[in-house]
Amino acid sequence: MNTKRRLRCGDDLPTALYTAAQVRELDSVAIAQQGMAGFTLMRRAGRAAFELLLQCWPAVAEGLPIIIVCGGGNNAGDGYVMASIAKQHGYAVQVIQVGDASRFEGDALSARQRALQDGVLVQTFSTAIVLEEGVLVDALLGTGLSGEVRATHCEAIHWLNQLDLPVLAVDIPSGLCSDTGRVLGAAVYADVSISFIGLKQGLLTGVGPDVAGDVYFDDLAVPSAVYAEVDFCCERLLLSKSLANLPARLATDHKGRHGHVMVIGGDTGMGGAALMAAQAAARCGAGLVSCATQPAHIAAFISRCPELMATGVVSGQELEPLLQRPTVLVLGPGLGQRPWGEQLLQQAYKTEKPMVLDADALNMISEGRVVKSPLRSNCILTPHPKEAARLLGCSLNEVQANRFAAVAEIQQRYGATVILKGAGSLVANGPDALNSDRLGLCSYGNPGMATAGMGDVLSGVLGALLAQGLSANEAARLGVCLHAYAGDIAAQQGMCGTMASDLIPVLRRIINGGR
Structure with missing residues (x-):
């Protein structure tokens, strides 16, 4: 097998x-249809995993042992193929068999x-087995896996996780749901995972x-x-592809x-949020950026960013005449x-202009206080998991148990394009998009964010993209990639201590083609 040709990682x-x-x-x-034998695929999987391990x-080439922990299905078959290859090449290898080996059948038995x-x-x-060195597989x-991990395998997973040894997971870490990305009772924490044939959405x-x-x-x-x-129902978003729009x-x-x-926001004590959104919109190419905020914040806004047109408003009535000029509202x-x-939210929604809705705007919508669902198709909702739970009237755990289902349900219920933020942010297209049922997944980003x-x-990034003529779906997909990729660049100086404002100058560089 030509590893360099087919083995892919990262943005590849x-x-x-x-x-x-x-x-x-x-x-x-x-x-x-292609006449490929199942055992041929298993051999290829075992070899690919073995070459990645090396x-x-x-x-390992200098004698570090390989310890392969096998269950009883085709995943174990991949492990046994790895063991054979390692043995044939003279590497130190052993298999630890979990569960009844008499239940093996088919290709795994072979x-x-x-x-x-x-x-x-x-x-x-x-659990009495002691391992002091080696690479675990x-x-x-x-x-x-279709349900919670059974007791015997759960015990093996906890044992494996307690060992201070590196782990390679074959196809997917055991106990991780490949469809949702949730842990089914217990899961192996791997250092490296290799997925075969089709990349599993739950990994990301x-x-x-x-x-x-x-x-x-x-x-x-x-x-x-x-x-x-x-067909597939989710696709990994690429910054380069989205930038072409x-x-x-x-x-x-x-x-x-x-x-x-x-940008409409910045109540007493929260002016910085509106200011950062406005600055991000300016750095991402909006021709004009204005901000309606509490009057007390105006001096700070102008001193921080004199390009902003900041106006103090104390009521929705004062906001109304200001809403004539903007093309997009955040x-x-x-x-x-x-x-x-x-x-302010009530007054702004009357305009029917393209709109980005975040934070407390979402909380008020979830309570039915201002805007009735469904929303217009030119809106983008950007909930984090807690806000998503409020929009759906369910618990945070229910949202995180199946983020794919949650983002799709929010879209269907509210009618707008939806970004469910978090590790592996998801984008559900609004009803006007081609392939509207296909979700987008952003694999950029890091814990420093x-x-x-x-x-x-x-929110500011998304507003700028809408202002430049992108549809809500195009803006959501490009915006989430731009934002997360900027976070990755900012985190190169260290994840701990990364601030939101660190992304703003980086965004300008990325949107102009720099990395």
């Missing part, structure tokens, strides 16, 4: 993301028998990024004709051609939930 990962059922369908099509832990013939040492699992459960959102570590992919040389037979600047352009964003950053914010004001900056 495929864009198509699959559920476990869809990957099984790919597998079936490859076997039935790439990530070169000390792989196990071959490993035994090759002289691979197989030891029955016990998780080949316990794979994608076939929910707790998937914490559990999976660095994700690699190998298509096992499955022909492209197979992929044409099976941004209109080019003409020599004769003037500020009026790039839209006017008005509501929520620092808006608060007092009567002041409620009046878990800090105050990040959502306010995103």
Whole structure:
């Protein structure tokens, strides 16, 4: 196998993301229509995982042991193939068998028998096993898990996690739901995961990024004709592709051609949120940026960013005449939930202009205080998981248990384009988009972005993109990538201590083609 040709990681990962059922369908099509034997695919998977192990832990070539922890299905078969290859090449390898080995069948049984013939040492699992060195391979459960991890495997997972040794997960970390990215009772925490045939969507959102570590992919040389037979319902968003939607600047352009964003927010004590949103909109190409905020904030706004047209308003009535000029409205950053914010939201929504709704604007909508659902298709909602729970009237845990279902339900209920923020932010298209049922997943971003004001900056980015003529769906997909990628660049100086305002100068560089 040519690892350099097919093994992919990082931004080179495929864009198509699959559920476990869809990957099984790919597998079936490859076997039935392309004449690919199941055991051939298993051998390729085992070899790809083994070569990745050597790439990530070169000390194995100098005698560092390989310990492969196997369950009882095809995932274990991949593990036994790895064991055979390692043994044939003279590496120190052993298998720890979890569960009843007599239940092996089909290709997995063939792989196990071959490993035994090759002289691979197989030891029955016990928590009393002590391992002081080596690389662990998780080949316990794979994608076939349909419910909570059973007691025996749960015990093995806890034992494995307590060992202070590096872990390679085969196809997906055991116990992680490949469809939702939630932990099914217990999960292996891997340093590296390698996914086969179809990249599993659960690896990239929910707790998937914490559990999976660095994700690699190998298509096992499955022909492209197979992929044409099976649809997928989620795609990984690419910054480079989304940037292509941004209109080019003409020599004769003037500020009026790039839209006017008005940020409405910044109640008492929360002016910084509105200011950061406004600055982000300016740095991402809006021709004009104004801000309607509490009068007490005006001096600070002008001193920080004199390009902003900041106006103090004390009521919705004062806001009304200011709403004639903007082409796009951003509501929520620092808006608060007092009567002041409620009046401003109510007045702004009457305009029917494209709108980004975040933070307290979402909270008021979820309570039915101001705006009745469904919303207009030219709106973008940007809830974090707690706000999503309020919009759906459910618990935070329910949202995080299936983020894909949650973002789709918010979109269906409210009618707008929706960004569900968090690790692996998800985008649900509004009803006007082609392939409107296909979700987008942003795999950029990092834990350093878990800090105050990040959502306010995103709102400003989205407003600027809408102002420049992008549709709500195009703006959401580009905006979430721009924002997260800027966070990755800002975090190069260290994740701890990254502030939302650190992203603003980086955004300008990225949107102009710099990285």
